[in-house]
Amino acid sequence: MNDLIKISNENELFSKYRNTPIEQLFKYHNFGCTFEKSSKAELLVGMCMDNRNQLRIPNNFAYILRTGGGNLRSIEFKISYAIGIGGVQCIALIGHNHCGMSNLISKKQRFIEGMVKNAGWMEKQAEDHFMRFAPIFEIENEIEFLLCETKRLREKYPKVMIAPLFYKIEDNFLYLLEADRDTA
Structure with missing residues (x-):
């Protein structure tokens, strides 16, 4: 888990995620910022169905697809729908530790x-x-799968920002991955 970067303030975010829905996700979930009213989904969240993972986000902020392990392979049409019809340009792919x-x-x-x-x-x-x-x-391996799934989705949806994030069960925080620092 040494390639995880805990994000405790905005300055720790990778520059590519600043002024994006990913930054907003961190503000809501990690920093406890007051919810702003959302009139439409800003991003798609793909995450595990594990009941220990609960995001702190406002209503209407995100489409959320929950599957075992955050494995989105079998539900790509739903991703495409959120992009094509919902207009989202950003996906937060969230893995977590101790995954079943x-x-x-x-x-x-x-x-x-x-x-x-x-x-x-x-x-x-x-x-x-x-x-x-x-x-x-x-x-x-949760982190290796998360990085492979991110790579696969980036190739499939090249105009969509896809951020691999990691949820630690022990502290309920979202983390960035060092391996994603310099990737597109």
């Missing part, structure tokens, strides 16, 4: 048992489901 989609194979037995107990599935049905989908949604 990291090292999924270690959770296989617990997943199967939970589906049998909580969903009423047969063990074989639960195992088949896990084996079919776990490889698609496995993110392995």
